Amino acid sequence: MQFARINDVTIHYQVIGAPADRPVIVFTNSLGTDFRIWRDVVVRLAGDFAIVLYDKRGHGLSDVGQLPSSIEDHATDLAGLLDLLSVKNAVVCGLSVGGLIAQSLYQRRPDLVGALILCDTAHKIGAAESWNARIAAVEKDGIGSIVDAIMERWFTPAFRRPENTAYSGYCNMLKRQPVEGYIAACEAIRDADFTEAAKRIAVPTICIVGDQDGSTPPDLVLSTARLIPDARYEVIADCAHIPCVEQPEALTAIIRAFLTSIPPGDTNR
Ligand SMILES: O=C(O)CC1=CCC(=O)O1
Numbered sequence: 128m129q130f131a132r133i134n135d136v137t138i139h140y141q142v143i144g145a146p147a148d149r150p151v152i153v154f155t156n157s158l159g160t161d162f163r164i165w166r167d168v169v170v171r172l173a174g175d176f177a178i179v180l181y182d183k184r185g186h187g188l189s190d191v192g193q194l195p196s197s198i199e200d201h202a203t204d205l206a207g208l209l210d211l212l213s214v215k216n217a218v219v220c221g222l223s224v225g226g227l228i229a230q231s232l233y234q235r236r237p238d239l240v241g242a243l244i245l246c247d248t249a250h251k252i253g254a255a256e257s258w259n260a261r262i263a264a265v266e267k268d269g270i271g272s273i274v275d276a277i278m279e280r281w282f283t284p285a286f287r288r289p290e291n292t293a294y295s296g297y298c299n300m301l302k303r304q305p306v307e308g309y310i311a312a313c314e315a316i317r318d319a320d321f322t323e324a325a326k327r328i329a330v331p332t333i334c335i336v337g338d339q340d341g342s343t344p345p346d347l348v349l350s351t352a353r354l355i356p357d358a359r360y361e362v363i364a365d366c367a368h369i370p371c372v373e374q375p376e377a378l379t380a381i382i383r384a385f386l387t388s389i390p391p392g393d394t395n396r
Pocket residue numbers: 156157158159222223224225252277280316342368
C-alpha cells in the first residue's frame with residue numbers, strides 16, 4: 128500500500144508500472160467509491176501504460192481533510208500527487224466527480240494533463256436541490272439509507288441481481304465510505320460548474336457514457352462533449368454509471384482506440 132501526505136491530507140494511492148518508462152494514465156474516482164473499481168480496466172491496460180490510482184480525500188483509505196472541501200481542493204490534491212510522482216502531461220481519466228476533478232486539474236495545472244477521458248461525467252452534475260436532499264438524507268439516516276436508490280443509478284438491472292455477489296460488494300463499498308467525506312463530496316459537486324471552462328479545453332478529449340446511466344445520462348454527457356472543442360463522444364451499451372465495473376472490456380477498448388488516435392507528442396505517450 129502506498130500513502131502520501133499531500134496538502135495536509137493522507138492520500139492512499141497506487142502506482143502500477145514505471146511512470147518514467149511508459150505513458151501514464153491517472154484514474155480519478157466517482158462519489159462513494161474507492162480505486163478498486165478500476166481493477167478490471169487496469170488489468171487490461173497494465174503492461175502498455177503506467178497507471179496511477181488514488182482515493183480522493185474523504186473516500187477509501189484517504190483522510191477526510193479539512194471541511195468544507197471543494198473540487199479545486201481535490202484537484203490540488205491530485206496535482207500534489209502527480210508532482211510527487213514527477214508525472215506530467217498524463218492521460219487523466221475521471222469518472223463522474225472524478226471528471227469534475229480532471230476538468231479542474233486541467234484548468235489549474237494544464238502542464239499535468241495531456242489528454243482527458245471524461246467518463247460518465249459532465250460540465251455540471253445535478254441540481255443544487257437534489258444534492259441538498261441527498262445530503263439531508265445522509266445526515267439524518269446515514270449512507271445505508273440511500274444505497275438502493277443510488278445503485279439504480281450506478282448499475283443496470285442485469286447487474287443488480289441479488290445473486291450477483293459483485294453487486295453486494297459494491298453496495299458495501301458505498302455504505303463504508305466515511306459519512307463526512309461523502310457529504311463533503313456531495314457539497315463540492317453541487318457547487319462545481321465547468322460550463323465556461325469546458326469551452327477552453329485544448330487537449331484531446333473523449334466523453335464516454337453508459338446508455339443507461341441514471342446520474343449523468345447520455346444527453347447530458349453529449350452536451351458536455353459539444354462544449355469541448357473537438358471532443359469525441361462514445362456510448363457504451365448495457366451499462367449504467369460505472370462502466371469500469373459493468374463493462375470494463377468495452378471501456379478499455381474505447382480508451383485504447385482513443386489513445387491510439389492521438390498524435391504522438393500530444394501526451395506523454
Ligand atoms: O451517486 C451518484 O448519484 C452518482 C454520482 C454522481 C456524482 C458522482 O461522482 O457519482
